[in-house]
């Protein structure tokens with residue numbers, strides 16, 4: 436890490452009277468893990484601070500929030516009350532859900548951008564952007580090491596949650612030597628791996644798994660394109676009484692498929708809108724280029740797009756209208 440930037444960061448923190456630490460909206464395990472861990476650091480050095488992320492937050496993460504308070508309502512947020520703002524795990528300001536407020540922010544209030552997305556726009560006064568890191572939690576761990584901050588059990592669990600979720604339980608390409616090494620350190624420091632896996636991974640209800648079964652039974656193969664597709668509609672969620680959270684993981688689960696080069700999940704959850712998610716595990720295909728054809732984007736191995744239209748059932752098949 437750049438020493439000048441690190442010195443500046445230390446100056447900003449020690450000079451701050453009230454800091455805001457925020458992440459992208461609908462925070463995932465890494466967003467929550469990294470802001471909660473940073474909060475522990477601020478608590479230890481006795482610095483006043485608040486946490487913020489536009490909701491909703493998945494109930495799977497309630498186990499992290501027993502003693503922590505994260506504000507979620509942008510209407511009650513007054514950025515001018517803060518003299519330092521950290522934005523974590525957000526590639527751009529739009530992802531925070533409070534883009535307008537941040538764009539109108541006085542330039543006197545410094546913004547520290549800490550992130551691992553390749554597409555990060557370096558919007559901060561200070562930018563700690565490391566696309567080679569598995570997660571923002573990994574970057575926070577490295578910062579703590581530099582700051583000689585003694586990571587307690589609670590902080591270790593926060594950070595490990597970020598690593599576990601962003602690496603899909605140490606199975607996706609973000610899993611590297613350093614992410615495994617840091618995970619091992621965190622376990623040594625008392626991180627509760629079992630609590631994380633019970634809450635975040637082994638948390639599927641029976642109706643959710645039955646619903647996954649339905650989605651899996653709809654898989655169709657296009658041999659020419661070497662692509663497997665499935666669809667999910669708003670009716671599916673309505674008839675099973677499930678919310679969108681139940682869908683999380685089914686796209687990643689399809690990555691276990693052997694033989695197909697590309698998996699495409701089409702979701703028609705809002706009228707007139709179809710969202711597509713591409714996944715691939717092969718090196719030769721860059722799905723962000725496929726998504727671009729439909730006006731979307733993303734990463735080489737995971738990308739998505741949104742198009743206008745509705746999915747109409749025609750006998751055994753579906754068409755976009």
Ligand SMILES: [Mn+2]
Pocket residue numbers: 465466524551569570571601
């Ligand atoms: Mn992340």
